[in-house]
Amino acid sequence: MKGTIIPYLTFYGEGKEAAEFYANLLGLEEVGMQKYADANFPHPPEAADYVLHCHLKKGDFQIMLADSADKPSENNKHGVALLINCENVEEANHLYNGLREEGEILMELQDTFWGAKYGKVKDKFGFTWDLNCEKEG
Structure with a gap:
């Protein structure tokens, strides 16, 4: 591969x-x-x-x-999420705020038990984005 x-x-x-x-x-x-x-x-x-x-x-x-020139299926965008490993918290906040406009927050951008800042947003086109930012240090 x-x-x-x-x-x-x-x-x-x-x-x-x-x-x-x-x-x-x-x-x-x-x-x-x-x-x-x-x-x-x-x-x-x-x-x-x-x-x-x-x-x-x-x-x-x-x-x-x-x-697609074909008609969409009812569940055409389910089952896949796109994960971005952000360089820093500022980038994570920028992407989170941009993607949530006209979209839906699935998980607030927050500190997690695995040591990262993480959030999940469905954008206005129906795609789910996972934003992950590893904590420094």
């Missing part, structure tokens, strides 16, 4: 908005974005402006995402 596991998030018409949100919040650069209309790829007419593929990156941290 080569490299790390890269999260690949699926949206249903919200891909461009999500890419902008994550890029701004996480400080990611867009490596590339392609829409269905730009590719020789079968799609329904209403999906022409949907994101076929987007790659966002900052150093070794990467996210890929796309819009």
